[in-house]
Amino acid sequence: MVVRQIRVGSDNFSYLIHDRETREAALVDPGFNASEALSMIRDEELDLKYVINTHHHSDHTAANREVIKETGAQLAASSEDGSKLKEKVDVNLEDGDELLLGCLPLEFILTPGHTPGGLCIIVEKEFLITGDTLFINDCGRCDLPGGSLSDMFVSLQRIKDLDSSLVVFPGHDYGPRPFDTLGSQIRTSGVLMAKDIDEFSRL
Numbered sequence: 001m002v003v004r005q006i007r008v009g010s011d012n013f014s015y016l017i018h019d020r021e022t023r024e025a026a027l028v029d030p031g032f033n034a035s036e037a038l039s040m041i042r043d044e045e046l047d048l049k050y051v052i053n054t055h056h057h058s059d060h061t062a063a064n065r066e067v068i069k070e071t072g073a074q075l076a077a078s079s080e081d082g083s084k085l086k087e088k089v090d091v092n093l094e095d096g097d098e099l100l101l102g103c104l105p106l107e108f109i110l111t112p113g114h115t116p117g118g119l120c121i122i123v124e125k126e127f128l129i130t131g132d133t134l135f136i137n138d139c140g141r142c143d144l145p146g147g148s149l150s151d152m153f154v155s156l157q158r159i160k161d162l163d164s165s166l167v168v169f170p171g172h173d174y175g176p177r178p179f180d181t182l183g184s185q186i187r188t189s190g191v192l193m194a195k196d197i198d199e200f201s202r203l
């Protein structure tokens with residue numbers, strides 16, 4: 001698979017993405033311990049181009065510095081959440097931006113709600129990395145600083161409009177399984193089934 005899900009600690013997920021032809025790679029959310037991801041990068045001789053943060057929270061970003069130091073990768077984050085990171089952001093991502101790993105496209109969607117600059121990433125029109133915006137059977141909390149219930153509802157409506165065959169790869173293992181198709185989540189997850197903001201806010 002071009003995307004590998006790596007467990008960090010008890011329930012955080014990192015994602016290592018690579019292009020088979022060029023070995024160019026990106027690590028999404030190194031978390032607070034990137035040792036397993038760094039071993040894979042070394043063992044498979046991947047050329048890590050980017051560390052990408054879905055949002056600024058430290059359980060997703062604490063190992064940024066270590067990975068950047070070891071690999072020379074550029075740091076990519078949304079402008080809004082990137083301003084809260086300790087490290088210098090090299091690539092400011094906006095809604096609709098795209099990055100390429102060789103020929104492998106990464107497409108970014110701004111999905112505020114958990115944080116003001118939360119990002120989801122569509123990889124090769126096949127995978128959807130959702131950070132703390134969408135979990136399996138749930139969504140990220142909106143009551144932390146910068147969170148917004150109404151923004152989260154709008155972001156979830158945008159996600160519902162994406163291709164239902166996408167495989168959802170969340171930022172935490174909070175559900176009954178570590179990943180699922182978007183179509184299955186749209187049919188079964190209360191946060192995606194809520195018809196309006198009132199129904200959503202009562203969940």
Ligand SMILES: [Fe+2]
Pocket residue numbers: 055057114132
């Ligand atoms: Fe978070």
